[in-house]
Every structure is written in C-alpha cells, then in structure tokens.
Amino acid sequence: MTLFARYSFHGEINYGILEGSEIQTISSAPYNEYKLTGETKKLDEVKLLTPTKPSKVVAIGLNYKSHLGSKTPPSVPEPFLKIPTSIIGPEDNIIIPKVALEENVTVQPEAEMAVVIGKTCKKATQANATDYILGYTCGNDVSARDWQSNDLQWWRAKSSDTFTPLGPVINTELEHNNMHLIGRVNGKVTQDQVTSDLLHDVPKIIEFVSSVMTLLPGDVIMTGTPGTPPNIHPGDETEVEIEGIGILKNSVIAGE
Ligand code: MG
Numbered sequence: 001m002t003l004f005a006r007y008s009f010h011g012e013i014n015y016g017i018l019e020g021s022e023i024q025t026i027s028s029a030p031y032n033e034y035k036l037t038g039e040t041k042k043l044d045e046v047k048l049l050t051p052t053k054p055s056k057v058v059a060i061g062l063n064y065k066s067h068l069g070s071k072t073p074p075s076v077p078e079p080f081l082k083i084p085t086s087i088i089g090p091e092d093n094i095i096i097p098k099v100a101l102e103e104n105v106t107v108q109p110e111a112e113m114a115v116v117i118g119k120t121c122k123k124a125t126q127a128n129a130t131d132y133i134l135g136y137t138c139g140n141d142v143s144a145r146d147w148q149s150n151d152l153q154w155w156r157a158k159s160s161d162t163f164t165p166l167g168p169v170i171n172t173e174l175e176h177n178n179m180h181l182i183g184r185v186n187g188k189v190t191q192d193q194v195t196s197d198l199l200h201d202v203p204k205i206i207e208f209v210s211s212v213m214t215l216l217p218g219d220v221i222m223t224g225t226p227g228t229p230p231n232i233h234p235g236d237e238t239e240v241e242i243e244g245i246g247i248l249k250n251s252v253i254a255g256e
Helices: 098-102 146-148 156-158 201-212
Strands: 003-009 011-020 023-024 036-042 047-049 057-061 079-083 095-096 111-118 133-140 165-169 180-185 189-193 220-222 237-242 247-254
Touching: 003 023, 011 036, 047 165, 079 156, 079 201, 111 180, 111 201, 111 237, 133 220, 133 237, 133 247, 146 156, 165 247, 201 220
Parallel strands: 057 220, 095 247
Antiparallel strands: 003 011, 003 047, 003 165, 011 023, 023 036, 057 079, 111 133, 111 220, 133 165, 180 189, 180 237, 237 247
C-alpha cells in the first residue's frame, strides 16, 4: 500500500509518500514516473494540499439509493463536472460566497469516495477499468442547493471557489466496493454508508464516462453521496472519513 500526499513546506510544493509521521518527497506527481528522493519532512511541519491536481473532476449524481428521495434511480451513471478552481486541500476553509449568504442559499456538504485516475483512459471497459486507477481519496461535493435547483447549469452550485475539498492522501490499495464512508458536521455523524451500496459502481462509471471523454492522469471521479446531508453555516466543521485514507476536515467560513 502506498499513501500519496502533496504538501507545502515553507512555500515549496512537492508530492510525497506518507510513511508513519513522515513524508518522503518524490520527484514528480505519483501518476508520472517518479523517483524517491530520500528527503523526508515531518507531517506536522508541512501543510497538506489536495493530493492531486486534476484537469477535471467528474462527479456522479444520484448514485446511492439512500440519497434518491422520491427520484427514480438513473439507468446509467449521471455525471456532471466540478471545475479545478473549486478544489481545496485538507487544511483549507470552505468559504460560503457572500452572495449565497445574502440570498440565504442552503449549502450542504456531500461526503464522497473519490477515484484518482493513474493513466490516460479512453474507452475503458468494465473489465479493465480498474487498471486506470491510481487510488482513492476522500471528497466533499459541497453544494449550494437553491442554485442547484434554480439555475439552468450547476456552475456555481457545485463549482464555487472552495466547493471541492479533496484529501488528505491517496491510498493505492483499497477496494472500490469495500470502503466505509462517513460524513460528520461538528463531530456528529451525518452520513454513513458503504461503497458496495453504489447504484453504479466504479468500473461502470469509468466505462460510461471514458466512452466519450478522455480521463487524464490525476483526474478525479467523485462517486456520489449517500443519505441526506445537513445544512452548513460559517463556524461549522465538516469531515469526510474513509478508513485507510483518513479524515478530510474543513472549516466553514463566510465569504467577504
Ligand atoms: Mg455529489
């Protein structure tokens, strides 16, 4: 098992491998050919950043029965896009835009298992889809519900700045259909599901998306959220936890 991280140390940004309480720097992103440098940093001396810098985040809607409400389960995966400028790391704040606060827009976190693509993927099949996976991380698909309902496109509902927390690390050895996903707000469990409950599993999603869209190394697929997430407000703290990856923790603050 390898745990890949990305971090900043006195302003210098590198990728590394987490080994206990230390990170060993690697020469390049984990989805490239990298070398071990032998240099280490203590985990508590660095700032962890998003572990991947994707060209795109493909997110899947309506992918757990418990999240559907009265909606009919989609017969095929239901993707939408979150843009890279909305990504933050595990030590950053979720900032609710000032205009959303002024309009009293409902904002919710969505705890999700996120797949990180390891190599260029075009027209994968369900049989070979997992060959393209580097590993898995935690994702939070922060969503502004009123904008999601009322706007024609989900551009700001899902891709306002800071609305895509990812991290803390990428675990290369987990099973896509055997993870325990937990969401918390202020320490209280608000979402709790296993990834074997996904309506469309990871190979199906990769086959469906890559039939028309090339997935590049580092790209992220957020696989959907279970249950009914709570509303969040400035002052709250969100967590997404998957055993083997750790806890993606982000505070919520008001935009200015
Ligand atoms: Mg979602």
